[in-house]
Amino acid sequence: MSPAVLMFLGFIAITLWITWWAARKTSGSSGFxxxxxxxxxxxxxxxxxxxxxxxxxxxxxxxxxxxxGYDGFMYSVGWLVAYLTVLLIVAEPLRNAxxxxxxxxxxxxxxxxxxxxxxxxxxxxxxTFYMIAQMVGAGALxxxxxxxxxxxxxxxxxxxxxxxIVYVVFGGMLATTWVQIVKAVLLMAGTIxxxxxxxxxxxxxxSAFFDAIGQVTYTNAQGxxxxxxxxxxxxxxxxxxxxxxxxxxxxxxxxxxAGLPHILVRFYTVPDAQTARKSVVWAMLxxxxxxxxxxxxxxxxxxxVGRDFIAANGGTNMSxxxxxxxxxxxxxxxxxxxxxxxxxxxxVAGLTISASTSFAHDFWTNVLHSGRERREGEEVRVARVTAxxxxxxxxxxxxxxxxxxxxxxxxxxxxxxxxxxxxPVIVLSLFWRRFNTAGxxxxxxxxxxxxxxxxxxxxxxxxxxxIFPLENPGIVSIPxxxxxxxxxxxxxxxxxxxxxxxxxxxxxxxxxxxxxxxSH
Amino acid sequence: xxxxxxxxxxxxxxxxxxxxxxxxxxxxxGKPPHEQTAEEDRDVADWARLAATAEFKALLKAKAKFxxxxxxxxxxxxxxxxxxxxxxxxxxxxxxFGVVNVAYLFALSQFFMAWILAWAYVxxxxxxxxxxxxxxxxxx
Numbered sequence: 217m218s219p220a221v222l223m224f225l226g227f228i229a230i231t232l233w234i235t236w237w238a239a240r241k242t243s244g245s246s247g248f249x250x251x252x253x254x255x256x257x258x259x260x261x262x263x264x265x266x267x268x269x270x271x272x273x274x275x276x277x278x279x280x281x282x283x284x285g286y287d288g289f290m291y292s293v294g295w296l297v298a299y300l301t302v303l304l305i306v307a308e309p310l311r312n313a314x315x316x317x318x319x320x321x322x323x324x325x326x327x328x329x330x331x332x333x334x335x336x337x338x339x340x341x342x343x344t345f346y347m348i349a350q351m352v353g354a355g356a357l358x359x360x361x362x363x364x365x366x367x368x369x370x371x372x373x374x375x376x377x378x379x380x381i382v383y384v385v386f387g388g389m390l391a392t393t394w395v396q397i398v399k400a401v402l403l404m405a406g407t408i409x410x411x412x413x414x415x416x417x418x419x420x421x422x423s424a425f426f427d428a429i430g431q432v433t434y435t436n437a438q439g440x441x442x443x444x445x446x447x448x449x450x451x452x453x454x455x456x457x458x459x460x461x462x463x464x465x466x467x468x469x470x471x472x473x474a475g476l477p478h479i480l481v482r483f484y485t486v487p488d489a490q491t492a493r494k495s496v497v498w499a500m501l502x503x504x505x506x507x508x509x510x511x512x513x514x515x516x517x518x519x520x521v522g523r524d525f526i527a528a529n530g531g532t533n534m535s536x537x538x539x540x541x542x543x544x545x546x547x548x549x550x551x552x553x554x555x556x557x558x559x560x561x562x563x564v565a566g567l568t569i570s571a572s573t574s575f576a577h578d579f580w581t582n583v584l585h586s587g588r589e590r591r592e593g594e595e596v597r598v599a600r601v602t603a604x605x606x607x608x609x610x611x612x613x614x615x616x617x618x619x620x621x622x623x624x625x626x627x628x629x630x631x632x633x634x635x636x637x638x639x640p641v642i643v644l645s646l647f648w649r650r651f652n653t654a655g656x657x658x659x660x661x662x663x664x665x666x667x668x669x670x671x672x673x674x675x676x677x678x679x680x681x682x683i684f685p686l687e688n689p690g691i692v693s694i695p696x697x698x699x700x701x702x703x704x705x706x707x708x709x710x711x712x713x714x715x716x717x718x719x720x721x722x723x724x725x726x727x728x729x730x731x732x733x734x735s736h
Numbered sequence: 737x738x739x740x741x742x743x744x745x746x747x748x749x750x751x752x753x754x755x756x757x758x759x760x761x762x763x764x765x766g767k768p769p770h771e772q773t774a775e776e777d778r779d780v781a782d783w784a785r786l787a788a789t790a791e792f793k794a795l796l797k798a799k800a801k802f803x804x805x806x807x808x809x810x811x812x813x814x815x816x817x818x819x820x821x822x823x824x825x826x827x828x829x830x831x832x833f834g835v836v837n838v839a840y841l842f843a844l845s846q847f848f849m850a851w852i853l854a855w856a857y858v859x860x861x862x863x864x865x866x867x868x869x870x871x872x873x874x875x876x
Contacts, residue, residue: 286839293817293846300810300850303857304803423834430835447835449821449828459822466818470811493861497854504847719783725795726868728781728875 261498266396271353276624279532281514285446294469351614472631475638637663659701
């Protein structure tokens with residue numbers, strides 16, 4: 217058995233123990249969906265980081281920087297600055313006015329059934345996109361790592377799917393949280409170690425490291441060897457549409473994070489808005505440090521391993537693990553690969569629980585059954601069944617897709633959908649008195665449809681025949697989402713929604729009447 | 737404050753589910769009024785009166801005074817990076833020391849901008865918390 221498999225089994229053992237422990241502690245809806253709202257700021261902060269730094273961050277960004285230099289670093293910047301939107305605008309009002317899901321805040325003053333149905337649809341769409349990216353990352357990793365062990369790609373994907381179902385079904389939010397915390401600590405340790413090794417490779421001389429970045433040699437599409445300065449922007453985003461695409465990507469990243477359902481639900485796991493705020497700051501410290509270190513992961517892979525070798529040995533997503541192998545041999549390669557697995561596992565668990573919560577709480581209980589459980593514990597039971605189906609469906613999708621595109625790029629599409637559909641309605645429902653149900657349904661619908669259609673006719677899907685020239689739809693679909701929400705609102709009147717705004721505003725700003733921690 | 741209570745269906749038989757655990761947020765109420773306990777029937781506060789207090793208006797004003805300029809600032813600062821990288825590539829490719837260019841330093845500065853702004857917000861928010869407590873006090 218290879219060291220990578222052993223290390224991964226070790227991680228599985230720890231997480232299963234966490235799940236067993238969490239299952240004994242968890243009871244009731246708020247226990248299952250929100251970990252009893254009793255997490256501390258640092259715990260939730262690390263868990264947010266663990267939920268957020270996905271295969272896209274670790275495998276994807278390193279890959280884009282290794283292949284296209286500076287332009288990949290733009291992902292790192294956007295993914296941190298995005299937390300300012302979360303911190304300044306969304307986190308605290310959401311915690312104060314909501315209960316378990318993003319749609320809670322919308323349903324507060326709007327007609328609950330239509331907005332919850334749309335909210336659940338949008339949550340499931342964003343989560344699926346995100347999940348596809350994670351599974352593609354897992355696929356890339358598995359097909360390279362386990363090629364001699366007899367474990368096939370299918371077996372490994374089924375294994376990941378089953379584990380994520382076990383965490384969520386038995387351990388709920390508490391188990392998911394601690395899996396994310398363990399993963400975040402491992403990921404940071406691995407990244408810092410890898411960065412130190414990159415610097416050590418250059419004799420701890422920054423100037424030697426940066427000089428190497430200035431002269432990266434690789435074979436281009438025509439088969440000629442070229443030497444390029446990888447620090448110079450513009451290797452990925454080239455004219456005529458490169459600049460627009462860069463801005464579009466930036467918009468999706470900056471406004472998408474605050475609309476990601478699996479990140480938003482994390483703010484329900486703390487006792488109050490003050491703790492939610494502190495946990496964002498904890499997350500920003502960890503996430504920011506990680507993204508600065510992608511400089512070493514990405515440029516390290518470009519200079520030490522080289523683009524040609526990575527392309528021949530698993531493709532862009534394998535840059536970070538291959539860098540580990542080049543620097544410190546097979547054991548470290550195994551360690552970094554095991555961390556990448558852990559990363560994927562923790563993120564898919566987070567996605568699964570937010571998707572299941574949304575389906576059970578928004579759609580099953582509140583849309584289909586008028587907001588009441590027919591039997592005690594029904595909502596949690598429905599969420600568990602949903603988690604099982606979400607897991608099964610993503611296993612199938614992952615097996616059908618296999619390792620293809622860069623995972624950071626795929627995740628950026630999920631961000632575009634979240635930014636176009638979710639963010640406009642969240643912001644408008646919190647800050648615009650006149651906003652109403654028609655506006656919310658319209659905004660969610662237009663944002664969702666426009667971003668999906670633009671992706672479908674973009675170069676990512678249609679290659680050379682693309683009708684829409686940009687890779688990322690954000691620059692068009694985000695304004696369209698806002699426009700849809702505003703127009704839908706202005707075309708109708710809903711006095712009750714306006715009347716309820718007063719109550720929402722007092723609640724969101726003072727925390728009066730907010731859901732409290734359950735005493736366990 | 738009055739509230740319209742509409743039973744979700746014609747069957748008013750008391751149900752034994754844990755209604756308090758999944759009581760729906762928002763306008764619809766799960767239970768008809770005659771089934772509600774005193775605890776459930778009590779509204780937490782007189783929202784309209786609280787919203788009209790000088791303390792609450794001061795809180796909103798203080799928050800807006802920080803959050804609006806801060807948001808505009810970070811959006812402008814952030815988007816100048818892709819704008820300059822896209823439309824002023826020569827400027828951004830200018831080397832500062834070694835191969836380290838303006839583009840990389842500007843990108844790196846974004847991290848510190850985000851951290852500093854977050855720190856400033858946390859400081860300001862301590863004041864908002866005090867003001868929010870004052871609003872809640874007036875409701876007692």
